[in-house]
Amino acid sequence: MVIVLHPSATQAQIEELKAEVEKEACSIWPIQGKFILVFGVVGDTGRLDRDRLLNKTYVDKVLSVQEPYKKANRMFHPENTVISIEGAEVGGERLAVIAGPCSVESEAQIVGIARQVKESGATLLRGGAFKPRTSPYSFQGMREEGLELLKIARQETGLPIVSELMSIQMLEQFVETVDVIQIGARNMQNFDLLKEVGKTSKPVLLKRGLSATIEELLMSAEYIMAEGNENVILCERGIRTFETYTRNTLDLSAVLALKRLSHLPVVVDPSHAAGMWWMVEALSKAAIAVGADGVMIEVHNDPTNAKCDGAQSIKPERFAVLMQSLRELARIERRVI
Structure with missing residues (x-):
């Protein structure tokens, strides 16, 4: 009600x-x-x-509110929520651009990429320290060392950092270290993890699950908000369909639906959606055109030798060119980058 x-x-x-x-x-x-x-x-x-x-x-x-999600519901909160993150904003007139490598590999790598994406106009730095992988034999991330390297990159550039939390055991360290806690697609319905994150005040970037409906995504956000943390950013990152050409199928209609149903900001991750670097630029533009509050783009200085998801990463030089296009598109959509 x-x-x-x-x-x-x-x-x-x-x-x-x-x-x-x-x-x-x-x-x-x-x-x-x-x-x-x-x-x-x-x-x-x-x-x-x-x-x-x-x-x-x-x-x-x-x-009356018929939907099972209440606090995430736009009916409860008619105005768009704007989340402040150490000088950056997500959900307002200014579009958020989250950029960086899929995983942290070395100090030179993460600091170098951080400097390049900031120069191009990125507002937040992404980087995985802990990596959930389909195969147990794949690179799992640098873990605690990776978090320390992200801190160095933040100190060098001033960019707030976004990194994925995989277990409750690491929550305290993440609260102390990162500026935005990412809950990955595979943990979208890890309800115990959502509850514990909800007990903090740290902004949370919640990715849509691989086969999750829009309502299921909003109910996961509700788990976080019900514990008191209202700083939730929704992320459309592509869903699993019968199509196998792309890594996932980017559901751009979900952005429109989420903006209509909820007051929470919505960002799009075209890198994980497509799985192919040459699609990232066009999908980023499409995300802005349908009203997303930002994009999350994987940028790597040497994608061919990346330890994780190199095929979907663009080089810093291409990212710089893309940012120019996104600025022009944002202006048309009465937004700012």
Whole structure:
């Protein structure tokens, strides 16, 4: 249920309404907009008398929410959420560009790429220290050493860092080290991990699962938000379909759907979607055109010899050219890079 208050509602009236709602074992989630105050009500809302609520002079509307996700629902939060990350923003007028290698391989590699993508206009640095791989024999990342190298890259460039968390055991170290915790596609429905991340205030980039529906993605975001962490960024990274030519199938319609259903920012990862470097540029442009709040692009200085996902990584020089195109496209879409 959503209760929209009249702008003239006094603090005493607000407290009265909160007490009445909480008396019926429901919890209140207040959202303060520029001109209105909205109460998102979670719990057994069937116990609340809708007509009685509407009879209050300071209540403007009472709306039912049919979807199982509440806090991620745009009905609860009509305005777009903008998440601040150490000077960068995701969800506002300025588009976020997250760039860097799939995995951290050395200090020279991550620092060098960080400097190059920042010079081209990237706003955040991505880099995997812990890598979930299909094969147990594939490179699994530099782990704790990789996190330390990401810290060096941040110190050298000022770029906030995004890195994937795979286990609850590493959560404390990630909270201390990274600026955005990434929950990968394979862990999208690791609910224990989502709950623990939700108990922090660290921004979370939540990737859509390989075969997850849009509602399942939003319910995973709900797990995080239900624990108190509202700083969630949704990521469309391609889903598994019958098509085998590309690594995954990029669902650009999901961006439109997510922006309609939820107030949370949405970014697109064209690199993991296509799995082919020569598709990344066009798909990045398409993501901006359909209204994504940013893109996440894999950039590697030597893709041929990359230890992970070199085939989908573009070189820093191509990234620089792509950024020029994205700036022009952003301007057309009334956004800024």
